[in-house]
Amino acid sequence: MLRFLSFKKWVILFSILLLPYLLVQIIEKATHNIFNLGYFEQEVMLQDESGVYIQAIDSVKVRPFKFINQDGEYVSSNDLMGYNYIVNFFFTSCPTICPTTTLNLIELQNKINQFDIKNFKIISISVDPDNDTPQKLTEYANSMEIDLSNWELLTGSKDEIYNLAQSGFLLAVGEDDLAPGGIFHSSSITIIDQKGYFRTGLDKKKNKKMVYDGTLYSDIKLLVGEIQRLSITDYQDNYEITKQ
Known part of the structure; x- marks a missing residue:
C-alpha cells in the first residue's frame, strides 16, 4: 500500500513538471500556424545536379525597381530589403479610387504606428509619371495630410512602371480616354516581406488572399492584421537565429 501511494506521488510530481513543457510546445506550434503568412508561388523549371530540368514550385520575389520619391531621391527594391512593405x-489626379485608397492607407498607417512596428513602409507608385513629378507628389502628400515618415510616393519612367505593374504585379494599367482621369488601374494592394518575397494572407473564410482592395475598409482591417502577423513572424525568426 505504501509503495502504491509513493508511486502515485511520483506520477503526480512528474505530471506537474511535464505539464508546463507540454503547454509551451502546444502554444508555440499554434502561434507558428497562426502567425505565418503564405507565399505567392509559381511553377518553375529547375535544373538538378545531373542537368535534367524538373518542374517545381518556387516562391516569387518582387522584380527589381528603382524610382524617384517625393523628395527627388532614388528608392529601389534593394533599399527596401529589411522592410516589410505594401x-x-x-x-x-485620379478622381475615383485613389482618394479613397489613400485615406484608407492613412488609417492603416496610423494603426501600424500605434503598434510601434518599425520595419514597415507604404510604397505608392504613380501610373501617371509624366505629370506626377516629385513636386506634384509633395503637393499631393500635403493636401492629403500624408505622414511621409514611412511612406514613399514614387514616380519614374512610364514604361518601367507599367512593365512592373503588368508583369511584376500582374495588375492591369493603361491609358484610356473613357477611364476616370484618363488612366485605368487597379486598386489592389500587395504585401512584400523584408526579403523581397510576395506574401499572401487570409480572408475572413481563411482562404488564401493574394491582394487587398484599397477601396474596401474591410480589406484594410485585414491588411493591418497581416502586417502585425508578419512583424511577429520576423521577431520569431530573428529570435530563433539568435538562439542558434
Whole structure:
C-alpha cells in the first residue's frame, strides 16, 4: 500500500513538471500556424545536379525597381530589403479610387504606428509619371495630410512602371480616354516581406488572399492584421537565429 501511494506521488510530481513543457510546445506550434503568412508561388523549371530540368514550385520575389520619391531621391527594391512593405499604384489626379485608397492607407498607417512596428513602409507608385513629378507628389502628400515618415510616393519612367505593374504585379494599367482621369488601374494592394518575397494572407473564410482592395475598409482591417502577423513572424525568426 505504501509503495502504491509513493508511486502515485511520483506520477503526480512528474505530471506537474511535464505539464508546463507540454503547454509551451502546444502554444508555440499554434502561434507558428497562426502567425505565418503564405507565399505567392509559381511553377518553375529547375535544373538538378545531373542537368535534367524538373518542374517545381518556387516562391516569387518582387522584380527589381528603382524610382524617384517625393523628395527627388532614388528608392529601389534593394533599399527596401529589411522592410516589410505594401505596394499600391495610383496617380495624383485620379478622381475615383485613389482618394479613397489613400485615406484608407492613412488609417492603416496610423494603426501600424500605434503598434510601434518599425520595419514597415507604404510604397505608392504613380501610373501617371509624366505629370506626377516629385513636386506634384509633395503637393499631393500635403493636401492629403500624408505622414511621409514611412511612406514613399514614387514616380519614374512610364514604361518601367507599367512593365512592373503588368508583369511584376500582374495588375492591369493603361491609358484610356473613357477611364476616370484618363488612366485605368487597379486598386489592389500587395504585401512584400523584408526579403523581397510576395506574401499572401487570409480572408475572413481563411482562404488564401493574394491582394487587398484599397477601396474596401474591410480589406484594410485585414491588411493591418497581416502586417502585425508578419512583424511577429520576423521577431520569431530573428529570435530563433539568435538562439542558434
